[in-house]
Amino acid sequence: MLTVGDKLPGLTLPVQQGTGALPAGETIDLAQTNGKWKILFFWPKDFTFVCPTEIVGYSELKGDFADRDAELIGASTDTAHVHFAWRKSDERLAACDFPWIADQGKELAEALGILDQGEKVAFRATFIVDPDNIIQHVTVNGLNVGRNPAETLRVLDALQTDELCPCNWSAGDEVLKPAA
Template sequence: MLTVGDTIPSLVLPVQQGTSALPNGETIDLGQTNGRWKVLFYWPKDFTFVCPTEIVGYGELKGEFADRDADLIGASTDTAHVHFAWRKSDEQLAQADFPWIADNGKQLAEALGILDRAEHVAYRATFIIDPDNVIQHVTVNGLNVGRNPQETLRVLDALQTDELCPCNWTEGQQTLKPAA
């Protein structure tokens, strides 16, 4: 599995966003940084139970991530058409307006090392990637346990301070200063 200090693979992958039109070959280039951070999170499968709670939770914080110069990117091993159908079927998912990678070829999930071998889907993995495309944070959950998007935002805040941040540190609190 790729981890902190590794570079995210520079892949161009199918992506789906919005509900106004059927997918038409749109892609995302993970090699492009535009000087911004990326928050990439995978869920196992569309049309399931835990996954939409996470997608909606991240979607509600999209503006917060954008305020921190971070692009929110979702992903699963479903197709762009399945993503589109799921968004069309659920008003809350339709409002989760950020790109969803359609990694049905499992190219990125395999490169990241996050495939569940028994179920052939991705684990609930979250990667915070800096503007140089270097992974700075990784969390991976099993298939049945959802994540806390607010914690991802807290970790992004801490990483962006480039300071020593103590346990439970939140934006606005003091960072640690080593004694001279």
């Protein structure tokens, strides 16, 4: 599995965003950074139960991530057409305005090392990637346990201080200053 210090694979993959039109071959180039951080989070499958709670949870914080120069990118091993159908079927998901990678070839999930070998779907993995496309934080959950998007935001805040941040640190708290 790729981890902290590894470079995010610079793949160009199919992507789906919005519900205005059927997918028409849109892609996302993960090598592009535009000087921004990336919050890349995978869920196992569309049309499931835990996944929409996470997607909506991340979407609710999209503005907070954007305020920190971080782009939100979702992904699963479903196709762009399945993503589109799921968004069309659920108004909460339709409102989630960020790109969803359609990693149907499992190329990115395999490159990241997050593919469940039994189910052949991605684990619930979250990657915080810096503007140089270097992975700075990784969390991986099994298929049955959802994540806490607010914790991802807290970790991003800590990473962006470039300081020593103690346990349970939150933005605005004191950072650690070693004695000189």
